Amino acid sequence: MNLISRLASKIDSDPIILSHHPLCGRFEDHVFRIRGRYLCIGCATVYPSALVTALLLLMVSPVSFAVIFPIALTFFALNLMRFLSKNHRLSVLFNVSLGISLGAALFSAVYAPANLQLVVIFVELAVAISFSFLKGHRMFATCRSCQRYREFPACCVSRPRQANGHPLTRSE
Numbered sequence: 114m115n116l117i118s119r120l121a122s123k124i125d126s127d128p129i130i131l132s133h134h135p136l137c138g139r140f141e142d143h144v145f146r147i148r149g150r151y152l153c154i155g156c157a158t159v160y161p162s163a164l165v166t167a168l169l170l171l172m173v174s175p176v177s178f179a180v181i182f183p184i185a186l187t188f189f190a191l192n193l194m195r196f197l198s199k200n201h202r203l204s205v206l207f208n209v210s211l212g213i214s215l216g217a218a219l220f221s222a223v224y225a226p227a228n229l230q231l232v233v234i235f236v237e238l239a240v241a242i243s244f245s246f247l248k249g250h251r252m253f254a255t256c257r258s259c260q261r262y263r264e265f266p267a268c269c270v271s272r273p274r275q276a277n278g279h280p281l282t283r284s285e
Contacts, residue, residue, distance in 0.1 A: 135269035139255055142201050155208050162212020170220045178224045185217035189240070
């Protein structure tokens with residue numbers, strides 16, 4: 114079996130590999146479905162936004178570090194407002210902001226002065242790891258508050274059902 118076939122097989126056999134959110138019903142607003150596969154809304158907006166940002170920066174390069182680094186910081190700061198907002202519908206805008214920040218941060222590491230390059234890379238890695246930890250902590254806080262948490266991680270791949278057979282909604 115070649116690499117592409119093995120990858121496709123893994124995607125087909127693991128329902129949360131492309132969503133990386135539990136599929137229990139409590140995270141429905143974090144994923145969408147295409148051809149029966151769950152995809153993470155965040156990844157589907159962050160990475161294309163980062164790619165578009167990188168392509169735009171390539172078209173205007175070279176870009177001054179003094180310009181691009183503040184852009185990365187500004188868009189990352191805008192993205193942090195997601196933790197103050199209770200409106201999950203704004204998450205797509207926050208994800209686009211995070212993608213722009215990611216694309217600009219990658220370029221700022223490339224265009225940083227030689228004496229700052231390692232510092233910029235270290236700071237960017239520290240911020241990315243901290244942000245991922247915070248997002249993961251929030252997800253697991255939701256899981257820990259669930260009555261099915263004792264079943265974790267088995268509860269992640271199936272939605273609990275009511276006595277009438279209908280899936281439970283996020284609020285139940």
